[in-house]
Amino acid sequence: MSETKMVSLDEMDEQLIQKAEAEGVETMWDRKKAMKAPCGFGEKGVCCRICAMGPCRVSPVEGKGAQRGICGATADTIVARNLARMIAAGTSAHSDHARDIAHVMHMASRDGNYTIKDERKLLSLAEEWEVNTEGRDIYDVAHEVAEIALNEFGKPFGTLKFLERAPEPRKKIWRELDIEPRAIDREIATIMHSTHMGCTSDAESLLKIGMRTALADGWGGSMIGTVFSDILFGTPVPRETEANLGVLEEKQVNIILHGHEPSLSEMIVMAAQDPQIIKLAEEVGAEGINLAGMCCTGNEVTMRHGVKIAGNFFQQELAVLTGVIEAVIVDVQCIFPSLTPITDCYHTKFITTSPKAKITGATHIEFNEEKALESAKSIVREAIENFKNRKKEKVFIPQTKNQATLGYSVEAIIKQLDRVVNSNIDPQGTVKPLADVIKAGVLRGAAGIVGCNNPKVKHDYSHIEIMKKLIANDVIVVTTGCAAQAAAKAGLTSKDAAKLAGKGLQAVCELVDIPPVLHMGSCVDISRILTLVGETAKHMGVDNCDLPVVGVAPEWMSEKAVAIANYVIASGIDVFLGVEPPVMGSAAVVDMLTNKLEEMTGAKFFIDTDPHKLSAMMLDRIEEKRAKLEARLGKEIEYGITRAEEEEEGVKELA
Amino acid sequence: MNLFNVIYAGSNQALSAAEGLLKQAIEEKGRDHKVVFPETAYSLPIIYAATGLKMTTLADLEGAIGVVKSLIVEEPRLEQALNAGLATAVSAEIIEAIKYALNETPYDAPCAGHITDATIRSLGVPLVTGDIPGVAVVLGKCPDSETAAKVIKDYQSKGLLTFLVGDIIDQAIEANVKMGLELRVIPLGYDVTSVIHVVSVAIRASLIFGGVEPGKLAEHMEYTKNRVPAFVNAFGPLSELVVSAGAGAIALGFPVITDQVVPEVPTLLLTQKDYDKIPATSLEARNIKIKVTEIPIPVGFAAAFEGERVRKDD
Numbered sequence: 001m002s003e004t005k006m007v008s009l010d011e012m013d014e015q016l017i018q019k020a021e022a023e024g025v026e027t028m029w030d031r032k033k034a035m036k037a038p039c040g041f042g043e044k045g046v047c048c049r050i051c052a053m054g055p056c057r058v059s060p061v062e063g064k065g066a067q068r069g070i071c072g073a074t075a076d077t078i079v080a081r082n083l084a085r086m087i088a089a090g091t092s093a094h095s096d097h098a099r100d101i102a103h104v105m106h107m108a109s110r111d112g113n114y115t116i117k118d119e120r121k122l123l124s125l126a127e128e129w130e131v132n133t134e135g136r137d138i139y140d141v142a143h144e145v146a147e148i149a150l151n152e153f154g155k156p157f158g159t160l161k162f163l164e165r166a167p168e169p170r171k172k173i174w175r176e177l178d179i180e181p182r183a184i185d186r187e188i189a190t191i192m193h194s195t196h197m198g199c200t201s202d203a204e205s206l207l208k209i210g211m212r213t214a215l216a217d218g219w220g221g222s223m224i225g226t227v228f229s230d231i232l233f234g235t236p237v238p239r240e241t242e243a244n245l246g247v248l249e250e251k252q253v254n255i256i257l258h259g260h261e262p263s264l265s266e267m268i269v270m271a272a273q274d275p276q277i278i279k280l281a282e283e284v285g286a287e288g289i290n291l292a293g294m295c296c297t298g299n300e301v302t303m304r305h306g307v308k309i310a311g312n313f314f315q316q317e318l319a320v321l322t323g324v325i326e327a328v329i330v331d332v333q334c335i336f337p338s339l340t341p342i343t344d345c346y347h348t349k350f351i352t353t354s355p356k357a358k359i360t361g362a363t364h365i366e367f368n369e370e371k372a373l374e375s376a377k378s379i380v381r382e383a384i385e386n387f388k389n390r391k392k393e394k395v396f397i398p399q400t401k402n403q404a405t406l407g408y409s410v411e412a413i414i415k416q417l418d419r420v421v422n423s424n425i426d427p428q429g430t431v432k433p434l435a436d437v438i439k440a441g442v443l444r445g446a447a448g449i450v451g452c453n454n455p456k457v458k459h460d461y462s463h464i465e466i467m468k469k470l471i472a473n474d475v476i477v478v479t480t481g482c483a484a485q486a487a488a489k490a491g492l493t494s495k496d497a498a499k500l501a502g503k504g505l506q507a508v509c510e511l512v513d514i515p516p517v518l519h520m521g522s523c524v525d526i527s528r529i530l531t532l533v534g535e536t537a538k539h540m541g542v543d544n545c546d547l548p549v550v551g552v553a554p555e556w557m558s559e560k561a562v563a564i565a566n567y568v569i570a571s572g573i574d575v576f577l578g579v580e581p582p583v584m585g586s587a588a589v590v591d592m593l594t595n596k597l598e599e600m601t602g603a604k605f606f607i608d609t610d611p612h613k614l615s616a617m618m619l620d621r622i623e624e625k626r627a628k629l630e631a632r633l634g635k636e637i638e639y640g641i642t643r644a645e646e647e648e649e650g651v652k653e654l655a
Numbered sequence: 656m657n658l659f660n661v662i663y664a665g666s667n668q669a670l671s672a673a674e675g676l677l678k679q680a681i682e683e684k685g686r687d688h689k690v691v692f693p694e695t696a697y698s699l700p701i702i703y704a705a706t707g708l709k710m711t712t713l714a715d716l717e718g719a720i721g722v723v724k725s726l727i728v729e730e731p732r733l734e735q736a737l738n739a740g741l742a743t744a745v746s747a748e749i750i751e752a753i754k755y756a757l758n759e760t761p762y763d764a765p766c767a768g769h770i771t772d773a774t775i776r777s778l779g780v781p782l783v784t785g786d787i788p789g790v791a792v793v794l795g796k797c798p799d800s801e802t803a804a805k806v807i808k809d810y811q812s813k814g815l816l817t818f819l820v821g822d823i824i825d826q827a828i829e830a831n832v833k834m835g836l837e838l839r840v841i842p843l844g845y846d847v848t849s850v851i852h853v854v855s856v857a858i859r860a861s862l863i864f865g866g867v868e869p870g871k872l873a874e875h876m877e878y879t880k881n882r883v884p885a886f887v888n889a890f891g892p893l894s895e896l897v898v899s900a901g902a903g904a905i906a907l908g909f910p911v912i913t914d915q916v917v918p919e920v921p922t923l924l925l926t927q928k929d930y931d932k933i934p935a936t937s938l939e940a941r942n943i944k945i946k947v948t949e950i951p952i953p954v955g956f957a958a959a960f961e962g963e964r965v966r967k968d969d
């Protein structure tokens with residue numbers, strides 16, 4: 001694979017946008033244009049419409065224009081309130097997703113459609129949660145564990161169970177800041193309450209409430225989502241796949257799986273392997289069924305089954321434009337409602353499945369979890385029947401795709417690390433090798449690159465530029481969500497990409513046999529990153545905020561991304577944003593986010609829309625944290641290296 | 656503790672020592688004084704392999720100092736750190752070459768110092784066939800002679816070729832370890848810089864058996880990493896110089912196993928405090944598998960003893 005091919009951003013967007021123009025189809029780029037310049041008040045977060053006295057818009061400039069809303073709320077309050085509500089929305093999305101998975105586990109049975117695939121993970125969780133496992137049926141254990149998880153959403157007392165997994169100093173910080181989340185839904189409700197007209201009017205307090213709610217996502221909803229998905233569908237292991245719209249097959253039934261929840265997509269994967277279903281595809285003249293994933297559901301099935309990745313968030317319309325998609329099957333989150341008009345221009349069936357996300361004009365076939373496989377089969381059948389309706393003259397598949405190796409769960413990463421453990425020194429199954437290369441400086445640090453696409457930024461450009469810069473500087477990259485798919489499309493998740501890395505990272509990639517950019521899954525799987533960082537911190541006896549680790553959302557757009565950013569910060573990891581959040585209207589809030597937060601959590605926000613500046617800032621910050629960590633480790637560990645000034649031997653030896 | 660800074664400090668020490676010694680030598684002997692290692696066709700092998708240039712006079716060595724300087728770029732990256740390690744190797748070769756320039760026999764028995772081409776050629780076949788399964792470079796000082804002897808004899812019994820550098824030589828003598836080329840235990844010298852004579856062996860293997868062209872440093876490093884199954888055991892307190900020389904070893908693909916607490920790098924720089932486990936740890940790190948099963952007889956039994964003459968009083 002040539003280097004240019006590996007990282008070139010596809011012209012495919014361009015080609016397909018032109019195709020849309022030629023065919024008179026409206027895409028998001030047309031709508032973006034129609035939007036003209038965005039409203040400056042909303043952009044800066046100083047517009048409030050939470051009561052009927054408003055909408056109010058206050059001046060983003062202190063001392064000029066309207067300074068308070070009708071109720072007297074200042075720009076600081078309005079900005080912080082809007083931000084908090086974004087966090088609440090993001091947290092609710094991840095949590096409702098997790099709740100469904102927990103429900104699915106509660107209905108899992110030995111002879112049902114949903115079974116327990118990773119018993120070991122279930123048993124260790126049972127042990128963690130003090131559920132008796134002795135002599136019990138694994139399904140009884142599963143149901144009890146699921147019930148405990150379901151209670152995490154609304155339990156009346158105590159705090160979230162997974163908080164215990166954090167390093168000790170982090171837990172102490174949470175306790176002292178009083179931001180330990182109690183129950184997931186409760187935190188979301190509290191935000192909606194506190195941000196109601198006439199409630200909290202203190203920006204710092206709102207930020208803290210926001211962090212508490214965000215933590216209920218990262219260490220609550222998302223973590224439950226990931227852990228339970230692994231137990232039900234298997235913990236991902238490294239596997240090969242391909243990414244980009246070039247994975248679509250002209251002679252096959254192409255089904256796009258788009259959305260988030262694996263309880264649907266897993267069943268679709270099973271259904272597509274059913275001999276009868278395959279036979280049906282042959283009967284309609286297709287050579288087979290080609291599943292291709294998009295956004296996070298795509299990530300879930302590629303991590304566990306190697307299902308090919310069609311593309312990320314911005315390619316949902318483009319995929320339809322190829323004219324070869326028989327069906328776009330969606331559940332919840334990040335689904336463009338424009339898929340209705342755009343699929344109308346082609347033969348493509350737009351099938352919604354969740355009562356939580358109905359879309360006017362789409363074909364709604366409700367996914368019935370009780371009869372999951374049957375339900376999935378009937379959805380797939382719809383797609384197959386649609387193959388004959390393809391309009392030949394509209395077919396155009398851009399021939400671009402790249403190889404990717406992914407499936408890097410924390411467990412898979414530790415297994416890879418075991419390869420470099422010397423059996424005469426250390427036990428297997430720990431993060432020590434990772435901690436060692438970071439301590440020694442072979443790896444300068446690690447970056448979690450996550451998040452969406454955003455029309456304010458050239459598609460995937462920031463993701464890729466930042467990843468290239470970091471790996472070239474010996475910073476290992478872990479990635480999830482649409483950022484991970486950008487990496488996969490650009491070839492950065494192939495082992496081949498090690499040649500783009502600095503010598504240190506290259507050496508690590510070779511020894512451990514991994515790509516320089518590790519695809520760790522979907523957006524809820526950012527909880528995997530929290531786990532990995534936390535375990536490494538614990539191993540070194542430090543806190544997350546002491547590690548040279550950064551989190552980056554170069555092209556973020558959703559409220560989920562806002563929740564993620566806030567729980568990452570609250571977990572002690574700096575967050576770099578490539579898109580300005582709507583907070584710039586309050587100097588005080590900006591100061592808190594980009595400055596004062598550090599005193600509270602040991603981490604803060606960095607904002608810059610230029611990916612090159614942003615990555616330079618990350619490298620600086622990583623070195624800054626390294627210097628402190630090295631000084632600290634040097635003091636705590638007596639290394640057996642004598643300094644020249646202490647011992648003249650060194651020089652004498654030379655004579 | 657910043658590992659890379661330790662390496663850079665050591666590399667700079669080696670550089671200034673080389674510079675000082677060269678200046679002194681030139682003052683004494685003049686710039687045109689001959690520089691040569693005995694019985695080799697590869698001039699100063701490391702410099703030759705790295706640059707393709709043969710060093711013939713002290714004046715040439717002034718140029719080699721430039722090579723050292725260009726290799727020391729103090730950036731916090733592995734690549735630069737490994738280059739600085741190579742810089743130390745080149746400095747050491749300069750220092751050792753000056754020793755030979757100033758003194759016809761700078762090394763006395765038992766120390767071998769420079770190893771001749773003929774010796775290397777004789778080692779080539781057993782290395783390729785696996786008869787010599789690995790090369791151990793043991794340097795520094797063990798807590799006591801007994802421990803030193805135990806480690807060395809372990810290698811000897813497995814047929815490895817062992818080079819000794821530093822106080823460990825005296826410890827080996829004290830513990831009655833039998834030494835000599837035919838016994839596969841070769842004391843090189845007491846100065847750290849004499850370790851370069853084993854690096855020179857590895858590099859000449861690349862030139863002679865690998866047929867790698869002089870000047871293609873990266874290819875030589877590939878060859879040594881893939882084909883010369885060497886590793887380093889560094890015992891006792893580590894000076895910055897030793898650490899930086901260790902970085903040179905790692906650059907050539909040779910892991911360093913030490914009894915000291917250091918910032919470990921998996922498979923490359925390891926701490927093993929249990930001396931009984933040093934050989935096993937080292938062999939695993941270099942991925943050396945011993946072909947023949949050890950025969951449980953009370954004396955060390957291996958090819959290393961083939962050349963041993965049993966003296967009357969034994």
Ligand code: SF4
Nearest residue numbers: 048051054056069071
């Ligand atoms: S809450 Fe206050 S600022 Fe917001 S709309 Fe009502 S009156 Fe205006």
Ligand code: SF4
Nearest residue numbers: 313334451452481482
């Ligand atoms: S990364 Fe953003 S756009 Fe992509 S699936 Fe997640 S929330 Fe949606």
